[in-house]
Amino acid sequence: MVAAGIAACVTAYVWPARDTAVAPAVTTAPDTAAVSTTAGNAWFSAALLAPRPAAMPEQEPARPLVARNGRIVDLNGQDVAQYIAQREGAARMGDIKAAYEVYQAEALCANLDAPLPDTQDAADLEQLTRTRARQRASCANISPAQVQERLHYLKLAADAGNANAQIDYAMEAPAALNPDDQAYAQWQQDAMHYLKTAGTHCNADALGLLSNAYDAGSLAERDPVQAMVYGIAAARARRIDKTPAQWVQQFGEGLSEADTDAALKQGMQMADGACRRPD
Amino acid sequence: MNRVLALLLLVSPMLAATASEQSTCTTTNKGAYLTGTVTSAPKFASGSYIDGVETSHTHVNLKADQDGKTYDVAMDNVYAVDYVKNSSSVPASLGAIKVGSRLELCGEKYTSGTTGIHWVHSNCGATPTSTAPNGWVKQISSSGSIGANLERSQNYCYLWN
Numbered sequence: 388m389v390a391a392g393i394a395a396c397v398t399a400y401v402w403p404a405r406d407t408a409v410a411p412a413v414t415t416a417p418d419t420a421a422v423s424t425t426a427g428n429a430w431f432s433a434a435l436l437a438p439r440p441a442a443m444p445e446q447e448p449a450r451p452l453v454a455r456n457g458r459i460v461d462l463n464g465q466d467v468a469q470y471i472a473q474r475e476g477a478a479r480m481g482d483i484k485a486a487y488e489v490y491q492a493e494a495l496c497a498n499l500d501a502p503l504p505d506t507q508d509a510a511d512l513e514q515l516t517r518t519r520a521r522q523r524a525s526c527a528n529i530s531p532a533q534v535q536e537r538l539h540y541l542k543l544a545a546d547a548g549n550a551n552a553q554i555d556y557a558m559e560a561p562a563a564l565n566p567d568d569q570a571y572a573q574w575q576q577d578a579m580h581y582l583k584t585a586g587t588h589c590n591a592d593a594l595g596l597l598s599n600a601y602d603a604g605s606l607a608e609r610d611p612v613q614a615m616v617y618g619i620a621a622a623r624a625r626r627i628d629k630t631p632a633q634w635v636q637q638f639g640e641g642l643s644e645a646d647t648d649a650a651l652k653q654g655m656q657m658a659d660g661a662c663r664r665p666d
Numbered sequence: 667m668n669r670v671l672a673l674l675l676l677v678s679p680m681l682a683a684t685a686s687e688q689s690t691c692t693t694t695n696k697g698a699y700l701t702g703t704v705t706s707a708p709k710f711a712s713g714s715y716i717d718g719v720e721t722s723h724t725h726v727n728l729k730a731d732q733d734g735k736t737y738d739v740a741m742d743n744v745y746a747v748d749y750v751k752n753s754s755s756v757p758a759s760l761g762a763i764k765v766g767s768r769l770e771l772c773g774e775k776y777t778s779g780t781t782g783i784h785w786v787h788s789n790c791g792a793t794p795t796s797t798a799p800n801g802w803v804k805q806i807s808s809s810g811s812i813g814a815n816l817e818r819s820q821n822y823c824y825l826w827n
Contacts, residue, residue: 450712457751459718504710504755507725511712515754558750595821602819603747603759618820625824629791637791637820 450518452525454494456555467492468528478540487544487552493537494555496526545581550590553581557596557606575606582606586620589662594621611642612650619654624662684770687804687812691772697799700737700771700783701806702730708756708763711740716825719744720752724760728769728783738782739771741803744825745787745817759816760803768806774799787817790826 451459462470470492477485499522506512541559544552557578564571579600585593598617600606607613615638622629622637629637631651638654639647684701691699706727713721724741743749746757755761763769773786774797786801794800802815 451715453752453754457753459715459752501755505707507709507711507723511710514712591824599747599749599819599821605748621821622824625827627824627827633791640818641814 449521450514452495452518452522454491455497456491456494456558458491458494458551458555460491460495462492462495462525466525466527467496471529471533478543481543483544483547483549486540486547487549490537490540490544490552490555493529493533493540494559495522496529496534497537499523499526548584550585550588550593553585554590554593554596556581557600579606586617586657587661589624589658591621591624594624594657594661597621612646615639615642615647615650616654616657619651620657620661623655623658684812687770687772691799691802694794695772695800695802696794696796697772697785697801698775698783700728700730700732700769700773700775702728702732702737702769702771704763704765704767704769705729705736707765708761710754710756712754718752719822719825721825722754724756726763726769728771735781737775738780739769739786739803740782740784741817742787744822745819747819749819749821763805768808770804770806770812771802772799773801788815788820788823790820790823 454460465473471489474482474485474488474492478489499519503512503515503519506515538559541552541556545556561571561574564574579597582593582597582600586597594617598614598621601610601617602614603609618638619634622634634651634654635647638650642650688699691697704726706725708724708726711723711725713723715721722743724743724746726739726741728737728739729735730737741760743753743757743760746759748757748759750757771783771786773783775781775783785797785799786803788802789798789800792798801817803817804815805813807813
């Protein structure tokens with residue numbers, strides 16, 4: 388864990404972005420490791436100890452395409468229009484898998500106008516710019532109406548119990564709305580509902596997002612106790628097992644003993660209830 | 667004389683708080699402790715991917731009170747509570763750091779390539795060591811009060827378990 392943590396911590400600044408992208412290409416494997424934890428360890432250990440090469444390889448792996456929901460998108464070599472065309476009929480007929488896939492593809496086109504960041508490194512910006520150009524090309528034949536309709540398919544899939552859609556709903560904050568707007572409040576409420584629904588089915592990503600939401604006060608009132616409850620539940624949903632004292636050490640900073648005890652108990656119960664496996 | 671005494675009374679709790687923070691960082695959390703003034707705006711740095719999650723960073727420069735050196739401060743975006751998975755932008759909470767902001771840091775200093783400090787984040791409940799301290803990034807307000815750790819989220823700790 389230590390070495391891997393160092394890898395994550397140091398990677399992006401000891402080595403500029405083009406150097407860190409030495410991992411296998413990720414565009415063919417949505418939500419799978421571009422660098423496995425083990426591989427990352429091994430690579431990092433060597434990289435940190437060895438002197439930096441004078442020249443980097445010419446072949447630079449492409450950054451993955453990332454949709455507005457934060458997921459890496461793989462369209463199997465098609466552009467978004469082609470990908471949707473094969474699924475839209477089924478999606479319109481209520482096929483939930485197809486609906487989610489149409490949503491996911493259209494979500495790739497929903498953040499094309501997001502400003503590129505100020506970067507630490509010119510090469511990093513160059514690579515981000517190239518990635519954006521690839522993304523734009525993939526979305527060439529997609530209309531603003533199609534980008535907008537993705538939310539219809541997202542809700543369809545979320546209401547049907549698709550856990551990925553339930554999580555993605557929380558990632559799709561309505562950018563055009565003021566946080567004081569009633570519609571924004573409704574989105575917050577719906578996002579919490581979907582995350583909790585996914586959480587009751589032992590979805591660790593949903594439980595983790597709930598922990599952060601309570602910690603940051605982003606989707607609900609800030610509540611450090613609930614942040615601890617969901618933090619423990621998320622970790623246990625990932626089958627991470629610790630002693631009560633270790634849980635308290637990890638999540639209990641700044642909380643009273645009574646709050647910590649209550650959160651510990653509730654977090655354990657939540658995970659045990661949601662993640663009970665058949666005998 | 668009275669003004670000096672009043673100033674001392676005003677400043678002494680802050681000094682005590684800072685001393686306590688420093689002790690927690692260096693003794694309990696096994697980190698290197700720095701305070702200072704931010705001299706460059708936050709900038710994004712791409713990272714590698716672990717299990718489909720990009721380990722990007724946000725960087726600022728900080729002129730340290732302790733030695734007057736300028737440190738590159740590397741903050742892992744995944745430890746910000748408002749990190750958006752795989753976003754190519756600086757999390758809002760880290761973007762709120764401005765040139766002139768005062769920061770308190772606990773982490774590990776490094777000198778490879780440049781002078782800097784990293785691991786300024788939670789160590790996910792593991793026993794702290796000097797190379798894996800239980801770190802933090804905290805803003806110091808103009809009144810001297812110290813804010814919450816901006817690098818406290820544990821949502822992505824699983825990536826390293």
